[in-house]
Ligand SMILES: NC(=O)C1=CN([C@@H]2O[C@H](COP(=O)(O)OP(=O)(O)OC[C@H]3O[C@@H](n4cnc5c(N)ncnc54)[C@H](O)[C@@H]3O)[C@@H](O)[C@H]2O)C=CC1
């Protein structure tokens with residue numbers, strides 16, 4: 001069995017590639033990072049360390065291709081793959097789409113393409129990019145043979161600091177949930193992948209708890225002078241503000257999906273413990289990366305805040321505070337953070353938020369964020 005996985009980064013090596021290989025796939029990593037691909041081909045294996053546990057896992061049966069330099073080989077690999085996955089970041093999906101279109105158009109058997117990104121409807125969005133960029137004669141085959149099941153992926157994999165390029169340290173916890181109904185052909189059998197009929201409660205619970213909480217720790221942590229998530233979690237002020245934001249996003253999830261309060265509190269508590277893992281060093285700059293994407297209308301901050309206004313009919317003060325902290329986030333090494341600050345300079349913080357979050361001019365969330373910005377001043 002063959003797997004093609006786009007993105008040999010933290011989640012690619014530390015999570016998805018590892019499960020695929022364990023399930024018996026010969027995994028080809030596709031990336032644009034020459035050094036990573038060369039090392040994968042040279043070593044043919046790498047090591048995963050489990051944070052806080054004296055255990056490591058060997059991943060072998062792997063190879064690598066550079067998608068910028070070995071396009072034909074990538075297209076061939078895609079045409080022959082039994083499963084295709086991605087973990088490249090939401091903004092890269094449109095960039096890998098033409099290669100996917102070509103590879104999928106050359107197939108004669110069904111295959112599933114699973115985008116393992118932090119976003120709602122990631123595989124669906126990838127499918128749209130593929131169809132938009134496919135040649136007209138390629139579309140029929142793609143539509144007939146390629147399934148694009150959406151997925152939720154949960155495992156914290158910080159940036160790596162090992163001497164060798166491939167070793168990756170991850171938290172022991174993981175969850176990979178995939179939409180069963182969108183699968184074409186045989187269901188993939190991967191230990192650790194859970195197939196469900198309705199992905200929505202899983203992806204929303206994950207994105208609006210793990211990622212909302214993490215973003216709160218990153219932006220508030222940064223505002224209060226912390227460099228790592230662990231430091232931010234040791235600051236009782238940041239911790240209690242983050243807990244407040246999770247109570248707000250949780251209130252919406254409980255109303256929408258019928259989780260009990262006790263069940264949901266248990267889920268929140270487990271996540272906070274994961275953030276506090278003393279053996280994981282995760283920078284606030286990694287977790288807060290790409291703030292324009294994170295302030296998007298469907299993403300982890302604005303969506304639960306807007307839904308809190310709609311479902312609970314109260315002001316989401318804590319989420320508004322995190323959004324305010326995100327608007328104040330400065331990091332010249334992060335292109336989106338610099339772009340956001342330029343927009344804030346031009347339009348003011350609320351004007352910038354209105355644009356990136358696609359809010360109406362008089363949206364009550366703008367007033368709530370304004371109140372919080374004043375309290376930061
Ligand atoms: N790191 C984590 O803990 C988690 C990350 N995710 C999601 O996984 C995705 C990847 O995140 P990370 O692995 O952390 O990022 P990363 O930056 O470590 O890995 C991304 C990889 O994609 C590669 N890439 C960039 N452009 C490419 C292209 N055109 N073709 C092929 N490869 C390309 C990069 O070179 C890099 O190796 C993101 O959507 C993220 O939200 C989801 C859950 C956990």
Ligand SMILES: O=P(O)(O)OC[C@H]1O[C@](O)(CO)[C@@H](O)[C@@H]1O
Nearest residue numbers: 118155156210211214215287289
């Ligand atoms: O990967 P993104 O969407 O930039 O956000 C970082 C987030 O993703 C994770 O890496 C994994 O869910 C979290 O650590 C963090 O909440």
